[in-house]
Amino acid sequence: MAQVLVLVEHTDGAVKKVTLELLTMAKAVGEPAAVFVGSGVDAAADKLAEYGAETIYVADAAELNDFVVAPVAEVLAKLVAEQSPAAVLVAATANGKEILGRLAIKTNSGVLTDATGLSGDGGAVVAEQSIFGGATIVHSKVTTGTPLIAVLPNATPPVAAAAAGNRVAVSVELSAAAKAAKITDRVVEEKGERPELTEAAIVVSGGRGVGSAENMGVVERLADSLGAAVGASRAVVDAGWYPHQSQVGQTGKTVSPQLYIACGISGAIQHRAGMQTSKTIVAVNKDREAPIFDLADYGVVGDLHKVLPQATEEILKRKG
C-alpha cells in the first residue's frame, strides 16, 4: 500500500491535534507516514505512532526553521520524488496551504484546499471540499501528479491505531532560493491558556451586540467555562474591541469546530462564510429576525449580558 505523507504540525515536538486527525484520515487512502520537520521528534514520536504513523520521516536541521515556507516544501518534494506517495496531507492553515503551493509547482501536482473528507476511488484519492465558505460541497480529484491536499482542522475525530513509527532520517540540502526569505525574529503575542482559534473544538464568538471592548469579558468567561477559543466578528475587530487574529469570517479565519456559539452576531454572509461548517451552532441575539437564527441548532432571543453570565455560572456549577 502506498504511503500517505502527513506533515506534522508541532511546537518543539508538541504535536497539534489536527495532525492526529490527518493521520486518522490518511488510513482511508493508504499507509500513514508522518513527516516531522524541526527539532523535538523524541517528544512527538510516541504520539505519532499511537495514531497510525508506520513511518516517521525526520528532517531535523537548525536552518530548516530559519526561512519562510520554502524549506518544508523542499523536504516534502524530496520525499514525494523518493516515495511516490498516494497523497500528501497538510493542515489547511495559511502556512500549510503555502507549503502545498510551492510543492505543487516543484512536483507538477494538483492542489486541493479546505478538504473536509477523503475517500479512495479505484486507486484515486477523492477529496470532499467545502467552498464558498461552506455553502457548497464538491468532490474533487487531482488529475496531474501527486494529490496535495490541505485538510481543515476538526474534519474528523482522531482515532488511535497503534503503528510501528519507524524513524527515518531525511537529509536536505536547502537551495539558495529556499533561503531567500529569512526569519530574523519571532514574536509570540500573549493569549493566555485558551486553545488556538482554528484548532479549537469549541469557539465562542462576540459580535457588534457585545457593545464594547470591556464587554468582550462576558464572552471570554463563557469560553473559559467551556475550554473554548474566543472569536470575534469583523465589526468587533474593526472597532478595536478585540485583536484581529480572532476575526472569524470571509476576511478572517475559517473555523469548523464541534460547537460554535455566536453572541450578539447578526450572521451576515461574510461571517457565515467563516463558521457555517461548524457541527453545532448556537446563537444568542436580541433580534429575533437576525439571520444567524436560520443557521442555529439552538437559539436564545435575549440580552447576551444576562444570558451569557447565567450560562457561565450554570456550567461552572454543573462542573462542580
Place this chain on the structure above:
Amino acid sequence: MNIVVCVKQVPDTWAEKKLDPASQTLDRSGDNILNEMDEFAIEAALQLTEAHGGTVTVLSMGPASATDAIRKALSMGADSAVHVQDDALAGSDAPGTSLALAKAVQRIEGFDLVIAGCESSDSRTSVVPAMLAERLELPQLTFVNKIDVDGSALQVRRMTDDGYQVVAASLPAVVSVVEKMNEPRYPSFKGIMAAKKKPVDVLSVADLGLDAGSIGSAGAWTAVADAANRPPRSAGTVVEDDGNGGIALVDFLATGKFV
C-alpha cells in the same frame, strides 16, 4: 521602485456564491468587484512609491469585465495596467493562474516587488502568491501587515497564528498582505477621470508565449467530480429568554455532551 500589484475581480462579497451547473466553475454573472484584500495591496504599493519613487503597475487575469476592477485600481493611483485576457484562461486552477501571472510579471521590465492580497474572497486558496514566488524563483514574504524598504533590503512583519515573524529578504520579492495593513484610499474624482486615460496593455495567452493546453480547464491539475449546495441547516429550536435563557442554553449544551 517599480511595483506590480496583482488584483482579481471577484463576485460581490455580500452576494451568495454558487457554481455554474454546466461548467462547475464559479458563476460570475452577478455583481463583481475588486477583491477587497487587493485594495490593501494597492494602497501598500502606492505608499511605497510615494516614499521611494517609482511606478505601480496593476496586473490582472480575467475576462473582459475585469476591466472594471483594473480601472478602480488605476483610479486609486496606479500608473498603468496589464490585463491578461483570453477565453482559453477560463477554468484555470491555481497552478494555471500562477503560470499566466508569472509570465506576465516577467514581461514587466525592471520590477522590484510583486504585491498581492493574501487571498481572494472567491476561491480563498491563498496559494497563488506562494506559487508565483516559486515560479519566479523569488523570496516569498506572505501574510504581512508592515513593509519597510531600505535600498534593496526588504523587511516585513509576517502574521502567524500566535503572533508575528520579522522576515528579511532582498528585492525583487513577492509579498502578500493582510487587512490591517493600511486603510485603502477612496478614488478621488480626479483619480477616476485620470484612470480613463491610463494605459492598459491587454495580453493574450499567445502574447505570453503559453500554449493553450497549459492553462484554463485544459491545463488544470485538478477536476471537480460533483458539486452540490450544502443542504440548508434545518432550523433549530429558538427560545425567548424568560429569565432562564442561560440555563436553557446549558441544558441544550448538555444534550450534545459539551458540558
